């Protein structure tokens with residue numbers, strides 16, 4: 001049977017979450033990441049542990065069929081590579097930042113300035129779209145230090161919490177793009193590998209949906225059930241079961257995890273009691 005070859009970052013920001021999502025879709029990997037390549041025990045899959053920055057080229061060449069990679073890197077190096085699923089981790093943005101003392105009014109202030117970055121294509125594209133001419137200084141790491149050592153007037157780099165910018169006395173002035181980890185596919189994937197990818201993708205979707213959802217159980221007096229059901233947007237309609245105590249029911253439903261704190265007060269105000277909220281492992285429709 002054809003094995004799907006998938007690239008995962010060898011070490012760094014994406015590694016752990018990538019491995020745990022593979023584990024959550026029931027795939028056990030045989031070897032540790034000391035090896036470049038490892039096989040799954042229970043799924044036709046081979047994992048290639050690679051440098052993040054090298055993955056777009058491996059996808060283009062068809063050396064791997066798919067990859068877990070930051071969307072920002074596809075923008076930078078993978079114009080012809082398709083992303084088929086947002087994986088919901090490693091959220092960040094690629095932003096332009098300048099020293100706090102820089103009187104930044106608009107993008108025009110960058111004309112003829114020097115910008116340090118590890119993402120030259122992304123920056124050039126942004127400058128071109130805004131009709132700005134600037135000089136790029138390409139560095140691979142610690143970009144935020146560049147203005148402090150007189151190497152550049154501005155930087156473009158990844159921002160998440162903003163603390164690296166803050167520590168380096170910089171302020172974020174433009175968000176160029178937003179990113180998260182995605183499942184990307186090689187333009188050269190074969191039909192057989194695509195079939196395996198479809199199975200993996202189906203499993204991923206069910207786990208991602210489950211991660212976003214919570215199973216909610218509560219007790220309520222029967223006369224309040226209709227009001228409570230209106231508050232709970234369930235998968236179809238909530239399950240209602242009679243309690244041993246006369247006039248009371250237990251109500252079960254699935255909600256978006258972000259909605260829970262929004263509706264909790266409303267549920268209580270409508271007579272809901274003993275509310276339990278549990279994680280869900282999988283959701284298959």
Ligand SMILES: Nc1ncnc2c1ncn2[C@@H]1O[C@H](COP(=O)(O)OP(=O)(O)OP(=O)(O)O)[C@@H](O)[C@H]1O
Nearest residue numbers: 012013014051052053070072073090091092158160
């Ligand atoms: N601070 C951050 N918060 C959230 N996501 C981030 C952050 N920094 C990077 N990322 C995301 O994780 C990806 C990998 O970043 P990381 O710094 O681990 O690797 P790298 O240095 O770009 O690559 P390599 O594996 O080639 O050394 C980035 O492309 C981006 O999508």
Ligand SMILES: O=P(O)(O)OC[C@H]1O[C@H](OP(=O)(O)OP(=O)(O)O)[C@H](O)[C@@H]1O
Nearest residue numbers: 141142157158159160161162163164165
């Ligand atoms: O806004 P923050 O939460 O501070 O995150 C942003 C920082 O995170 C990334 O660096 P990383 O820690 O991955 O180090 P690296 O430069 O060695 O890749 C990025 O290059 C920024 O420097």
Ligand SMILES: [Mg+2]
Nearest residue numbers: 012013141158
């Ligand atoms: Mg980094």
